[in-house]
Amino acid sequence: xxxxxxxxxxxxxxxxxxxxxxxxxxxxxxxxxxxxxxxxxxxxxxxxxxxxxxxxxxxxxxxxxxxxxxxxxxxxxxxxxxxxxxxxxxxxxxxxxxxxxxxxxxxxxxxxxxxxxxxxxxxxxxxxxxxxxxxxxxxxxxxxxxxxxxxxxxxxxxxxxxxxxxxxxxxxxxxxxxxxxxxxxxxxxxxxxxxxxxxxxxxxxxx
Amino acid sequence: xxxxxxxxxxxxxxxxxxxxxxxxxxxxxxxxxxxxxxxxxxxxxxxxxxxxxxxxxxxxxxxxxxxxxxxxxxxxxxxxxxxxxxxxxxxxxxxxxxxxxxxxxxxxxxxxxxxxxxxxxxxxxxxxxxxxxxxxxxxxxxxxxxxxxxxxxxxxxxxxxxxxxxxxxxxxxxxxxxxxxxxxxxxxxxxxxxxxxxxxxxxxxxxxxxxxxxxxxxxxxxxxxxxxxxxxxxxxxxxxxxxxxxxxxxxxxxxxxxxxxxxxxxxxxxxxxxxxxxxxxxxxxxxxxxxxxxxxxxxxxxxxxxxxxxxxxxxxxxxxxxxxxxxxxxxxxxxxxxxxxxxxxxxxxxxxxxxxxxxxxxxxxxxxxxxxxxxxxxxxxxxxxxxxxxxxxxxxxxxxxxxxxxxxxxxxxxxxxxxxxxxxxxxxxxxxxxxxxxxxxxxxxxxxxxxxxxxxxxxxxxxxxxxxxxxxxx
Numbered sequence: 001x002x003x004x005x006x007x008x009x010x011x012x013x014x015x016x017x018x019x020x021x022x023x024x025x026x027x028x029x030x031x032x033x034x035x036x037x038x039x040x041x042x043x044x045x046x047x048x049x050x051x052x053x054x055x056x057x058x059x060x061x062x063x064x065x066x067x068x069x070x071x072x073x074x075x076x077x078x079x080x081x082x083x084x085x086x087x088x089x090x091x092x093x094x095x096x097x098x099x100x101x102x103x104x105x106x107x108x109x110x111x112x113x114x115x116x117x118x119x120x121x122x123x124x125x126x127x128x129x130x131x132x133x134x135x136x137x138x139x140x141x142x143x144x145x146x147x148x149x150x151x152x153x154x155x156x157x158x159x160x161x162x163x164x165x166x167x168x169x170x171x172x173x174x175x176x177x178x179x180x181x182x183x184x185x186x187x188x189x190x191x192x193x194x195x196x197x198x199x200x201x202x203x204x205x206x207x
Numbered sequence: 208x209x210x211x212x213x214x215x216x217x218x219x220x221x222x223x224x225x226x227x228x229x230x231x232x233x234x235x236x237x238x239x240x241x242x243x244x245x246x247x248x249x250x251x252x253x254x255x256x257x258x259x260x261x262x263x264x265x266x267x268x269x270x271x272x273x274x275x276x277x278x279x280x281x282x283x284x285x286x287x288x289x290x291x292x293x294x295x296x297x298x299x300x301x302x303x304x305x306x307x308x309x310x311x312x313x314x315x316x317x318x319x320x321x322x323x324x325x326x327x328x329x330x331x332x333x334x335x336x337x338x339x340x341x342x343x344x345x346x347x348x349x350x351x352x353x354x355x356x357x358x359x360x361x362x363x364x365x366x367x368x369x370x371x372x373x374x375x376x377x378x379x380x381x382x383x384x385x386x387x388x389x390x391x392x393x394x395x396x397x398x399x400x401x402x403x404x405x406x407x408x409x410x411x412x413x414x415x416x417x418x419x420x421x422x423x424x425x426x427x428x429x430x431x432x433x434x435x436x437x438x439x440x441x442x443x444x445x446x447x448x449x450x451x452x453x454x455x456x457x458x459x460x461x462x463x464x465x466x467x468x469x470x471x472x473x474x475x476x477x478x479x480x481x482x483x484x485x486x487x488x489x490x491x492x493x494x495x496x497x498x499x500x501x502x503x504x505x506x507x508x509x510x511x512x513x514x515x516x517x518x519x520x521x522x523x524x525x526x527x528x529x530x531x532x533x534x535x536x537x538x539x540x541x542x543x544x545x546x547x548x549x550x551x552x553x554x555x556x557x558x559x560x561x562x563x564x565x566x567x568x569x570x571x572x573x574x575x576x577x578x579x580x581x582x583x584x585x586x587x588x589x590x591x592x593x594x595x596x597x598x599x600x601x602x603x604x605x606x607x608x609x610x611x612x613x614x615x616x617x618x619x620x621x622x623x624x625x626x627x628x629x630x631x632x633x634x635x636x637x638x639x640x641x642x643x644x645x646x647x648x649x650x651x652x653x654x655x656x657x658x659x660x661x662x663x664x665x666x667x668x669x670x671x672x673x674x675x676x677x678x679x680x681x
Contacts, residue, residue, distance in 0.1 A: 003496075004287040007445065010500040011268040023266050027450055030258045034251035034457070050470065106435070110401060126463075126471035139485035140434040140476075144427060145401075163456040171417040171452045172281070174434075174482050177459075177475035182427040185467065186340035186356055187363050187385040188227075189234050195339055195389050196396065197427020197474065 037160040043124045044207055047158050050127030054180025055193055057202040066152065067094040069204050070116065073150050074099055079113025081150075082142050086135020087118060091152060106141045114148030114198075120175070122158045123165045127180070129153060129203065130165060132173040140176060149198040151178070155207035210561035212652075214534035215526075224360050224531055231359045232521070232528040238468035239519060239575075245470070246460065255457045257579040260513035263415075263448045264503060270415040270448045271494065277418025281480020283490040294495050295326035298407065298440055301491055302332050305438050307404045311396075313422060313432045314338035315409025316354065316516055317442045317495055319538035320551075323407065334407065335399055337428035339392050346373035352532030352540060354518035355466050360531055363388065396428070406432035406487075410443035411515070412458060413492075416451050419479045420492070423462060423472045433476050439487040444495050446503075446512040458515060461577035465517035498551030507588040511546045513578040518543075520572035520582060526565055535562065542572035546585040554593050563589035624663035634658040 001009075018026070039046055048058045061069045071094035074081050083092065085103045092100065104112065118136035122129045129151050131137045143149050159165040169175060182197030193199055208214075218224060243249050263270055275285045288294035302310055310327070312318065312334050324334040324345075336345045343358040344351050347369045351357030358366070367383040370391055377391050408429070412421040420441060422429050433439060449455065463472045481490050503509050521527045521541030532540035536558040537548035545566055549559040563586050566572075572582040613619045634640055639655040642648065650656070662670075671677050 002287070003289045003293060006289055007287055007494070007496045007500060008268050008271065010496075011271070011445075011503065014500065014504045015265055015267055017268050018266060023269055026262055026265065030255060030262060031251075032255050034248040034255055038246060038248075053470075054473070107401075110397070123471070128471045133482075133485055140430065141485075144430050144434065162459050163453070166453060166456050166459075171414060171419045171477065172479050174479070174485060175475075175477040176430065177471065177477075179469070179471035179473050181473070182425070183473050184339045184385075184389055184426050186338075186343070186358060187366055187388055189231055189356070190385040192385045192389045195393055195426035195428065196337070196400070196431055 035161075036163050038125050039160055043158055043160050044155055044205065047122060047124035047127060047153075048203075048205055050124065051129075051180070051203050052127075054127060054183075054201075056127075056180050057200070058205060059203070060205045060207060063206055066091055066204060066206055070150070070152070071095040073202055073204070074114070074116070077113045077148055080111075081148075082109060082112050082115040082138070082146060084117060084136055084138030084142060086137075087116060088136065091116075091118075103138065104142070106139075106145075109141055109145035112146040114146045114150060114200075115143045116150045116152070117143050118152050119157060121165045121168045122153050123160075123162055124158055125161045128165070129178045130169060131176045131178065132169060133176070134173070140174060143176070144197055147194070147198055148200045148202070149178075149181075150202045150204065152204045152206060155205070158205075208536040208556070208558045210557040211530075211534055211536070211565040212561060214536060214558075215530035215565070218531045218534045219529055223362075225529060227360055227362055228528055228531050231353075231356065232523075235356075235468060235522045239465065239522065242464040242468040242470065246464070249461075252457055252461050253577055253579050256461055256515075256577055257513060259449060259454050259457060260446075260515075260578055261510075263450060264446065264509060264512055267445065267448070267503065270450060271445060273415040274413055274418060274448060275494075277416065278420075278480060278490075278492050279418075281418045283418070283480045283492055286491060286493045288493055288495050288497070290497050291321035291326075294321050294442060294493055294497065295323055297493055298323060298442065299327055299330045299332065301438070301440050302327065302405055303330070305405050307332075309333045309335065309399075309403065310405045310407050310440075311335050311337050311399055311403040311432050311436065312341075312406070313408040313424065313429045314341045314357070315407070315442065316538060317409045317444055318407060319351065321442070321495065321497060323442070335396070335403075337396050337400070337432060338424070339389060339426060339428075342392055342396070343369060346370065350533060351538065353521060354516055354539065354541070354543075355521075360533070400428075400431040400435055403432075403436045405438045405440070406436040408432055408439065408441045410441050410447055410492075411462070412455060413443060413448050414450075414452050414455065415448050417479060419452065419477050421455065421475065421477045423475045425467070425473045427474060430474055430476055433478065434486045437487055438489040438491070440491045440493065442493045442495055444497070445499050462515055462517050465519040465575070465577040498553070501553070502547075502550040505550065505588075508546065508550050508585050510580050511543070511550055511585060513580055514543050514547065515578060516543075517577055519575040519577065523571040523575045524566075525569060525571070526567060530565070535565065537562075542566060542582045542586075543580070546580075546582055546589060549589055549593075554589070554596055560593045563587075563593055621663070621665055624659075624665065627659040628661055628663060631658055631661065 120132035
């Protein structure tokens with residue numbers, strides 16, 4: 001007998017399979033009296049405050065100020081920055097094109113100074129930003145290997161809480177939930193930013 | 208592997224270990240309480256988590272078949288393993304098929320449980336742990352002692368010494384500052400990440416109706432392993448399922464706050480099969496039984512399969528915080544280990560038979576558990592099983608037999624109580640019995656017992672007419 005049939009056979013003897021309607025009714029009966037959101041007002045302020053709690057940099061800008069803020073953030077870090085091909089051109093209008101490399105090969109990422117991406121959603125309660133690696137965010141490696149990650153978050157992308165954010169996401173896409181820079185607490189529980197992922201995370205919140 | 212009392216006695220005598228543990232568990236405990244207190248619906252989240260996991264266990268066959276179907280549709284390959292040997296064989300064969308002899312690893316309880324690194328080594332394959340704590344454990348030729356912070360028993364000076372001794376590219380003059388040590392690990396592993404062709408991971412959650420796998424981590428080593436290599440092999444226990452994507456809304460709130468006391472861990476990665484142009488080209492999921500269906504068969508004990516490996520129960524446990532993780536003789540230490548290990552391995556060995564007793568039954572673990580596993584209830588249940596199944600405790604069985612015989616007869620009980628009062632010669636200072644003689648010694652090894660009263664209740668009642676004549680007989 002195959003391992004699959006053996007294991008499923010054992011399970012079926014212990015917990016005999018119910019019909020689909022029975023399973024659906026049992027699932028629907030799960031008590032979900034927890035809150036859909038923990039905060040009603042001040043969602044953007046809360047998001048900025050919670051991101052900063054992770055020792056990430058946060059700046060609130062208008063859409064008019066965004067290109068200047070992106071350019072200034074990149075100029076402050078010497079070197080070349082990775083940019084996904086689908087990043088809105090307007091965001092980079094003020095940046096020095098010499099300092100940008102579009103859709104670099106994974107093999108070339110290690111030498112780069114940083115990466116600029118958009119995101120798919122954000123969560124105010126936990127200070128989390130979610131990337132679904134669509135055209136404005138690049139493949140997962142792009143925002144992982146370089147030591148600096150600049151993320152642009154727009155106001156309407158910010159969900160109040162975890163349940164609301166998950167509803168906005170497509171699980172069939174690869175997703176990366178980012179809450180602050182790479183960190184470890186493995187040595188005497190002292191928090192150290194930056195082990196394997198980007199050591200510095202900066203967020204521009206556009207509203 | 209020694210039984211718990213023996214191993215714990217050695218650990219408790221190690222003052223440096225006790226100091227490191229007390230500092231670490233005390234710190235996490237305080238932070239966790241604050242993180243949990245932020246959510247005023249915590250008990251509702253905990254109850255929902257409990258019900259989602261119980262629902263999955265009640266329909267486990269259905270959800271496993273669904274997961275298999277969805278992962279396959281998304282371009283992954285599903286394998287089934289009855290036990291550790293079968294799982295290790297599958298992984299080793301998958302690695303060999305790539306022609307590689309090295310793999311990078313994300314920290315994973317399931318692969319520790321099956322001893323994957325050792326099994327791969329026997330096949331000539333080197334597994335590199337990439338989580339900082341696991342790297343410290345691996346370079347120190349040591350064993351993990353905590354689910355979440357496996358090197359909790361090491362302080363910064365220990366870690367510097369291990370790196371200087373075992374890490375060939377450790378910088379000269381490496382100090383013991385955590386930032387410098389983390390930087391050394393970053394440099395040491397970077398080349399491995401960029402050149403590795405095969406990665407092995409565990410799984411925190413698997414979403415049955417989308418075929419999505421989820422890994423939570425902090426350092427970015429998880430993201431590196433899950434996305435840079437060409438082949439990804441993930442090993443998960445058959446109980447790690449949730450029915451739907453929306454169910455993660457519960458666990459993404461309760462797991463980080465319970466384990467690292469953060470609102471959210473720095474990185475959570477989810478993936479569904481393969482995504483062309485991004486991440487591995489080949490994805491394999493190994494579904495591991497290894498004692499889990501036997502655990503499912505036990506109606507009281509099966510609640511251990513709700514565990515989401517947050518380790519909150521370790522940090523609140525008075526026994527763990529003194530004895531440390533190694534004393535439990537299993538990758539799963541602490542209260543959850545005391546109920547999980549004897550169930551998935553069986554109660555046959557001395558260490559597994561002793562684990563249900565590695566607890567004071569104070570109940571702190573149950574209070575801390577984000578999926579409300581009644582660990583004390585399972586411990587008591589397993590103690591009964593250990594006594595029933597054991598031929599090695601003739602004294603305990605004889606004592607229990609005599610107790611039953613005595614309690615069945617008022618005359619015999621009275622006689623026994625008079626005998627007990629007469630035994631006050633063993634009483635030490637403060638009216639406590641510090642050490643009983645002979646075969647009863649084990650009971651007083653770890654506790655002082657109250658002395659029997661000078662007079663039994665029944666004798667007092669007869670003498671004083673139920674308290675109406677307190678001076679009666681004098």
